[in-house]
Amino acid sequence: MERNGERLKTERAKIASEYLKQLGIRNEHIIIDKKTFTDAMVRNSDGTLTLYQIDIELTPLCRGGCQRLCDDPRVTPRSKAIL
Template identity: 60%
Template structure:
């Protein structure tokens, strides 16, 4: 019994060890932002538009990729007309991303209702909810790993070994 167990351990070690000794290289690449929209409002501020435009400018530096935009369009449960607000916020952000040059088919929108557990309170007791989020990521033919070592790209995280 001990001989069979030892043989099994040796076989497993020689089979599995190459998987663990080979370095895996990865990084994350993307641009993102979150913002608060005044309760009842359906559009982001000009300052937020500038942040998104700067994100897009950085994303345009990614070589030989398309840009994907993931949008979270949300509303706090206490806002009047939650479903309408989520819909209009999502449509307004999408329209802006289209204007910047992101393809319609590369824009994904997720509508969410935020509860008290998903919010924060400022020291004065006021509610802080970031109802809109935008994340830009590369869409690559094949794999995006080649971007990790490209000097034109600034990854959000570095090499994983």
């Protein structure tokens, strides 16, 4: 078990935010919702746990949804991190 869960969530949120900025996503389009999942929330039907340290959801910024993402300059990567 983590000793300081709140600090860990804050650190991971900061790292995730910085990474998304490196990919070219503007700060105003990044929303961080720090959560702690209980064992009951991640328990599979066989009793095992599916644990994720971080969950990131991406949503389209443009009208028309995903089919137009490729043509939207707001989501065109401007980083050499993506080849």
